[in-house]
Amino acid sequence: MTSRLTRRQRRRISQGVQYAVFVAVLVLIGLGADWDRLQNQFAQKDLASELFPDIITIALRNTVVYTVSGFVFGLVLGLVIALMRLSSVAPYRWVASVYIEIFRGLPALLIFIFVGVAVPLAFPGTEIPGGTYGKVALGLGLVAAAYMAETIRAGIQAVPKGQMEAARSLGFSHARAMVSVVIPQAFRIVIPPLTNELVLLFKDSSLVLFLGVTLQERELTKFGRDLASQTANSTPILVAGLCYLLVTVPLSIVVRRLEARADKAR
Amino acid sequence: MSSMDRPEIEIRGLHKSFGDNEVLRGIDLDIGRGEVVCVIGPSGSGKSTLLRCVNLLEEPTAGQVFVGGTEVTDLDVDIDAVRRRIGMVFQQFNLFPHVTVTENLTLPQRRVLRRDKAEAFEVARRNLERVGLADKADAYPSQLSGGQQQRVAIARALSMGPEVMLFDEPTSALDPELVGEVLAVMRQLAAEGMTMMVVTHEMSFAREVADRVVFMDGGVIVEEGPAERVVGDPQQVRTRNFLMRILDPAAAEQPGDTTSERPAKEL
Numbered sequence: 001m002t003s004r005l006t007r008r009q010r011r012r013i014s015q016g017v018q019y020a021v022f023v024a025v026l027v028l029i030g031l032g033a034d035w036d037r038l039q040n041q042f043a044q045k046d047l048a049s050e051l052f053p054d055i056i057t058i059a060l061r062n063t064v065v066y067t068v069s070g071f072v073f074g075l076v077l078g079l080v081i082a083l084m085r086l087s088s089v090a091p092y093r094w095v096a097s098v099y100i101e102i103f104r105g106l107p108a109l110l111i112f113i114f115v116g117v118a119v120p121l122a123f124p125g126t127e128i129p130g131g132t133y134g135k136v137a138l139g140l141g142l143v144a145a146a147y148m149a150e151t152i153r154a155g156i157q158a159v160p161k162g163q164m165e166a167a168r169s170l171g172f173s174h175a176r177a178m179v180s181v182v183i184p185q186a187f188r189i190v191i192p193p194l195t196n197e198l199v200l201l202f203k204d205s206s207l208v209l210f211l212g213v214t215l216q217e218r219e220l221t222k223f224g225r226d227l228a229s230q231t232a233n234s235t236p237i238l239v240a241g242l243c244y245l246l247v248t249v250p251l252s253i254v255v256r257r258l259e260a261r262a263d264k265a266r
Numbered sequence: 267m268s269s270m271d272r273p274e275i276e277i278r279g280l281h282k283s284f285g286d287n288e289v290l291r292g293i294d295l296d297i298g299r300g301e302v303v304c305v306i307g308p309s310g311s312g313k314s315t316l317l318r319c320v321n322l323l324e325e326p327t328a329g330q331v332f333v334g335g336t337e338v339t340d341l342d343v344d345i346d347a348v349r350r351r352i353g354m355v356f357q358q359f360n361l362f363p364h365v366t367v368t369e370n371l372t373l374p375q376r377r378v379l380r381r382d383k384a385e386a387f388e389v390a391r392r393n394l395e396r397v398g399l400a401d402k403a404d405a406y407p408s409q410l411s412g413g414q415q416q417r418v419a420i421a422r423a424l425s426m427g428p429e430v431m432l433f434d435e436p437t438s439a440l441d442p443e444l445v446g447e448v449l450a451v452m453r454q455l456a457a458e459g460m461t462m463m464v465v466t467h468e469m470s471f472a473r474e475v476a477d478r479v480v481f482m483d484g485g486v487i488v489e490e491g492p493a494e495r496v497v498g499d500p501q502q503v504r505t506r507n508f509l510m511r512i513l514d515p516a517a518a519e520q521p522g523d524t525t526s527e528r529p530a531k532e533l
């Protein structure tokens with residue numbers, strides 16, 4: 001039998017069902033969870049206030065420093081690899097492709113362990129400049145560069161061919177046209193995805209955990225975990241999590257705004 | 267004195283293939299100093315390719331091109347230096363969208379000619395005035411109409427002080443009411459004695475401004491001569507058919523026209 005519902009009726013029923021499911025799930029969670037125990041373990045007010053100001057001045061600050069240094073290193077390396085992928089010299093293209101495949105295919109954790117262990121082994125006596133900060137920049141940057149290289153390459157290819165031709169017809173060399181005309185336009189295209197990459201890096205900076213850091217070098221995750229085990233309570237973890245969100249949520253909103261604006265400009 | 271006698275543009279036995287597709291099949295063409303030559307012909311006949319071979323945006327498969335006595339096709343020539351002397355205007359304008367109108371004109375001068383800021387700005391101002399857009403100096407390209415963008419593109423090319431200007435269908439991407447303003451600038455340029463090679467479908471412009479019209483089809487020059495003869499009284503069947511289609515697009519190709527060597531285009 002064919003249903004005789006109008007489109008309006010169908011839409012109402014469908015929405016009603018969806019709201020009902022939503023409310024049912026909320027109620028189940030609310031009744032089922034042991035809130036007292038959760039609060040005891042995760043939301044002790046006095047414990048939380050003891051975390052300040054160190055969780056901001058040391059942990060959050062270090063997280064930001066690690067992220068930014070990794071991002072900058074990754075951006076420079078990513079740009080170089082993107083240009084290599086677009087090079088007319090075949091070996092450059094091969095090296096760039098292999099790099100991208102390897103570093104996109106490996107867990108970031110593995111690369112951190114590699115940077116912490118293999119680099120000092122391979123080049124005995126040489127220190128990575130910047131100590132822990134240098135190692136983190138290297139570890140985060142190596143991974144980020146692989147993703148950013150693909151993003152930047154797509155951005156460069158999204159710049160219309162006529163731009164390069166116009167520049168060449170005016171007497172620009174290929175390299176100068178790239179620098180003055182194509183890359184500035186490519187970067188406008190890739191700002192939203194690169195900001196997204198920044199959010200991912202911000203979270204990946206927690207992998208510093210595996211490098212072994214001093215007290216002053218601890219970032220949010222390590223800080224939260226250390227204090228959680230010291231106090232035998234998980235409140236520091238919750239606070240550390242909130243600190244992440246403090247940064248990542250506004251960044252995500254910025255990304256969405258940028259994307260909306262890029263859509264409009266098109 | 268002898269270099270004065272040489273044509274500004276000399277094209278000798280030019281061939282160009284894209285893979286198996288032979289697009290130019292032996293083009294010979296001279297364009298004298300101050301001469302305006304319009305190149306016409308059906309779509310795909312190789313007009314753009316010919317123009318782009320003159321400033322080596324396309325590399326010819328065989329043959330030679332000289333501009334102002336310098337061989338463009340010489341492998342040892344400084345191509346960037348040669349291109350500075352050849353202005354090019356594209357169908358799609360190709361302004362740099364990320365900078366203002368003025369910066370579109372100053373950026374190439376500063377980066378390529380190494381002019382200082384003051385001079386580059388002065389040259390930019392003069393050329394914007396020349397195309398009637400001094401008041402748009404601080405606008406971004408996206409804020410301009412197509413006709414205005416194309417005039418800026420012409421001003422940008424002129425700012426480099428070229429000896430020759432190449433135009434590839436400069437009005438084809440424009441709304442009909444904007445075509446006139448661009449043609450006016452080109453007409454003025456021709457009157458000032460610029461050497462110009464213009465691919466166009468604007469027959470009235472060709473008739474009025476061109477010293478010579480070249481009709482291309484299938485990668486060869488089928489017919490060339492003074493505008494009034496090639497456009498007004500074409501000798502070749504292919505030229506006549508093409509002009510008929512251009513001037514009266516609504517009329518289908520005449521049935522029973524057996525002299526036509528090519529099948530009628532679809533439509």
Ligand SMILES: Nc1ncnc2c1ncn2[C@@H]1O[C@H](COP(=O)(O)OP(=O)(O)OP(=O)(O)O)[C@@H](O)[C@H]1O
Binds near residue numbers: 284289307312315316
């Ligand atoms: N970069 C390229 N690679 C491969 N084939 C090309 C390339 N550029 C042009 N061609 C081919 O060369 C032929 C001539 O192209 P060209 O653009 O010179 O024609 P045209 O006379 O300018 O036509 P239109 O009036 O449509 O602009 C076409 O068949 C085209 O497909």
Ligand SMILES: [Mg+2]
Binds near residue numbers: 313315434435
């Ligand atoms: Mg063309």
